[in-house]
Amino acid sequence: MRHRGALVSMLVNGNQSDRVPVTDRGFQYGDGLFETLAVENGEPEFFSRHLERLRIGCERLAIEFPGNEILEKEAAQICKTVESGILKIIVTRGSGSRGYRIPENARPTRVLSISPRPSFPDDLQAQGIRAVLCRTRLGINPSLAGLKHLNRLEQIIGRSEWNSPEIQEGLMLDSDGNVIEGTMSNLFLVRNGSLITPDLSRCGVAGIMRGLVLEFGRDGGIKIQVERVSVAELEDADEVFLTNSVIGIWPLAELGKIKYEIGPVSRRIMQWLAERKH
Amino acid sequence: MRHRGALVSMLVNGNQSDRVPVTDRGFQYGDGLFETLAVENGEPEFFSRHLERLRIGCERLAIEFPGNEILEKEAAQICKTVESGILKIIVTRGSGSRGYRIPENARPTRVLSISPRPSFPDDLQAQGIRAVLCRTRLGINPSLAGLKHLNRLEQIIGRSEWNSPEIQEGLMLDSDGNVIEGTMSNLFLVRNGSLITPDLSRCGVAGIMRGLVLEFGRDGGIKIQVERVSVAELEDADEVFLTNSVIGIWPLAELGKIKYEIGPVSRRIMQWLAERKH
Numbered sequence: 379m380r381h382r383g384a385l386v387s388m389l390v391n392g393n394q395s396d397r398v399p400v401t402d403r404g405f406q407y408g409d410g411l412f413e414t415l416a417v418e419n420g421e422p423e424f425f426s427r428h429l430e431r432l433r434i435g436c437e438r439l440a441i442e443f444p445g446n447e448i449l450e451k452e453a454a455q456i457c458k459t460v461e462s463g464i465l466k467i468i469v470t471r472g473s474g475s476r477g478y479r480i481p482e483n484a485r486p487t488r489v490l491s492i493s494p495r496p497s498f499p500d501d502l503q504a505q506g507i508r509a510v511l512c513r514t515r516l517g518i519n520p521s522l523a524g525l526k527h528l529n530r531l532e533q534i535i536g537r538s539e540w541n542s543p544e545i546q547e548g549l550m551l552d553s554d555g556n557v558i559e560g561t562m563s564n565l566f567l568v569r570n571g572s573l574i575t576p577d578l579s580r581c582g583v584a585g586i587m588r589g590l591v592l593e594f595g596r597d598g599g600i601k602i603q604v605e606r607v608s609v610a611e612l613e614d615a616d617e618v619f620l621t622n623s624v625i626g627i628w629p630l631a632e633l634g635k636i637k638y639e640i641g642p643v644s645r646r647i648m649q650w651l652a653e654r655k656h
Numbered sequence: 657m658r659h660r661g662a663l664v665s666m667l668v669n670g671n672q673s674d675r676v677p678v679t680d681r682g683f684q685y686g687d688g689l690f691e692t693l694a695v696e697n698g699e700p701e702f703f704s705r706h707l708e709r710l711r712i713g714c715e716r717l718a719i720e721f722p723g724n725e726i727l728e729k730e731a732a733q734i735c736k737t738v739e740s741g742i743l744k745i746i747v748t749r750g751s752g753s754r755g756y757r758i759p760e761n762a763r764p765t766r767v768l769s770i771s772p773r774p775s776f777p778d779d780l781q782a783q784g785i786r787a788v789l790c791r792t793r794l795g796i797n798p799s800l801a802g803l804k805h806l807n808r809l810e811q812i813i814g815r816s817e818w819n820s821p822e823i824q825e826g827l828m829l830d831s832d833g834n835v836i837e838g839t840m841s842n843l844f845l846v847r848n849g850s851l852i853t854p855d856l857s858r859c860g861v862a863g864i865m866r867g868l869v870l871e872f873g874r875d876g877g878i879k880i881q882v883e884r885v886s887v888a889e890l891e892d893a894d895e896v897f898l899t900n901s902v903i904g905i906w907p908l909a910e911l912g913k914i915k916y917e918i919g920p921v922s923r924r925i926m927q928w929l930a931e932r933k934h
Binding site: 388390395396397398399400401402404405406407408409412414439440464466468475476477478479480489491493496514515516517518519520521522527528529530531532533534535536537538553561562581 | 675676677686687742755756758769774794798806807809815816840859
């Protein structure tokens with residue numbers, strides 16, 4: 379994270395602060411949502427898409443959406459001091475009395491923070507990454523599916539399954555054994571030139587980069603299927619890549635003992651994304 | 657909550673405070689556990705059992721357990737000012753850098769707080785409560801099953817399905833349709849004099865009061881089955897009751913259109929609990 383000027387690294391409801399009340403339902407129950415955005419040249423990437431996902435997430439959880447205007451203003455305030463970094467926006471239901479019942483008139487809490495971009499080796503895009511298949515499964519819950527909510531214990535347990543720095547990601551199945559996503563990324567398969575990505579109507583996080591790739595595929599005339607994906611289909615895919623707002627696109631080179639080529643469809647999409655961002 | 661002396665209502669890592677860092681993984685990801693205890697005459701009820709569950713939960717999530725000694729000391733400090741109330745203990749993994757990976761050397765955060773006992777009408781134990789069957793399902797995840805962890809969005813969405821003060825609880829099924837528990841309670845059925853409670857090896861919270869009732873049943877020669885329970889079995893039960901550390905035991909009188917008697921087994925267990933607490 380390269381700084382330009384005085385650092386404001388965190389805003390809680392618009393005030394410089396690094397604390398939240400214990401009574402905040404984000405802390406009590408994980409009752410909230412978040413967004414993680416890449417920041418380049420002081421600008422959060424694909425910001426309007428993140429805001430729109432956050433708005434929809436708030437609507438689904440019946441959390442009052444703080445509004446684009448205030449989030450844009452605070453993001454600008456916090457991003458202007460850095461050239462490159464990660465902007466994280468958390469919106470929770472705010473404070474309330476004890477119990478799961480949604481409090482009437484709860485005022486949402488918004489937290490914006492900026493942190494350094496993770497340092498991944500440069501050759502991961504060129505050479506592809508290594509992943510493992512996690513034993514930890516994702517529970518099925520259509521009420522929460524697609525949301526980037528604050529209940530992330532499944533991902534934490536999944537991520538704890540490997541320690542080797544040679545492994546960049548773990549892929550997770552749902553409790554029925556369908557392939558869903560990585561602990562911090564979405565997943566695409568290429569089969570006979572078609573793009574396939576798991577259906578996220580029962581679990582998983584519908585990532586912004588996933589949405590962009592789907593749009594690109596549609597606009598670019600690539601056949602796309604959003605469907606249930608089995609482990610056998612994953613293993614038999616011609617190409618596999620992962621998407622995430624911070625890393626962009628990572629081709630998958632190895633999944634356990636299985637090796638994949640970085641094929642033409644993955645290259646075309648990486649090329650398109652690189653152009654789109656410049 | 658009747659007070660005796662100066663009120664210390666919240667301790668964060670032993671200090672009077674009502675705030676936690678934004679970077680706490682409890683806030684970021686719901687990465688922690690909690691316990692809710694009834695306090696009577698300044699004493700938390702069944703404290704050693706709650707501490708033991710918390711210790712086991714920490715072990716399962718690889719969170720460093722703060723230890724009985726410090727939790728007992730802080731609980732005494734916070735409880736001595738009230739006669740009656742609810743003690744809540746939260747333990748999180750503490751602060752860490754961005755990402756799901758468990759930070760090395762993370763220091764757990766402990767938060768103890770006291771709040772008033774909820775006021776339920778006195779006749780709920782005598783007359784039984786009304787419940788609904790929630791549409792929201794519980795995801796299946798053996799890694800988290802049984803734990804009272806901080807990822808509680810499923811319970812919040814379940815609890816949001818009714819507003820009527822005439823309804824005290826909502827019962828939840830897992831994603832396969834098995835009956836599991838209430839949003840804030842465990843569930844027991846009585847059939848032909850036997851006690852039946854749902855198996856919680858795939859989802860649900862293994863409550864302290866549930867454990868006490870199971871022990872009582874075993875000691876008292878009541879036949880007990882811990883097993884998968886279908887909606888039909890729930891509907892056909894002779895008696896049904898709910899358990900929770902704060903409410904104790906609530907007989908179920910109505911589930912939607914189905915009515916239950918408060919039968920001899922429920923009465924025997926309520927009687928036993930009343931004696932045990934005095």
